[in-house]
Amino acid sequence: MTSCFSTKKGVKTTLSVFLAITLFACAFITDHESSANPDTDAKYTLSQFGSSGEEVRQIQKKLKTLGYYTGAVDGIFGSQTRAAVKAFQKACGLTVDGIAGPKTLRYLGITTDTSFNSSDVYLLARLIAAEARGESYTGQVAVGAVVLNRVSHPSFPDTIAGVIYQAGAFSCVTDSNWNVTPSATAQKAARDAMNGWDPSGGAIYYYNPRTAQSKWIRSRPVITTIGNHVFCA
Helix, strand or coil, rough: HHHHHHHHHHHHHHHHHHHHHHHHHHHHHHHHHHHHCCCCCCHHHHHHCCCCHHHHHHHHHHHHCCCCCCCCCCCECCCCHHHHHHHHHHHHCCCCCECCCCHHHHHHCCCCCCCCCCHHHHHHHHHHHHHCCCHHHHHHHHHHHHHHHHHCCCCCCCCHHHHHHHCCCCCHCHHHHCCCCHHHHHHHHHHHHHHHCCCCCCCEEECCCCCCHHHHHCCCCCEEEECCCEEEC
């Protein structure tokens, strides 16, 4: 009888200890996950501190091209990569969290969009080359983004060709600049804009304040200024 009671007591004690350890472990894991993913969109995170692989290499290459990253393209998301992501996010007006989530990747142009063909890329690159030659790379992408924003806007044609060739939309299509073969940089900027990077912040107009004569364009709400261009709604 005594032996039987002792066994039951030992089992109860063992179960109590196991339960306490399990609860502690669960609390630790929950707390760890919470601190690792502090925002509510954590489940959508693609690359962050500690990540590694091909996507991280693409992020590093893009940031290096844009001048935000000077480290090795090694596919390891370390502190230097995180700092570069934060600097890029700040420059683009994104949430500065150092996490390369879907929106940050879109702004970096690291997505695949098959809705445009090679003719669209080339045509958009021609416009970028004619309109933004001499501007920074970000400024060139922004000009391309304006065209794409118009494609999506109900007040404009719904194709790239329709937007570019709309009467009076872009004066460059009627001058000598239009016959210049777009550079590899302009074509890359066109692809980045098509992949979702929009440095203009959703603008559907832009102008050079030093040359623009229209009072109407100057009355549009300004979103941002990149180089010599003012981008507006």
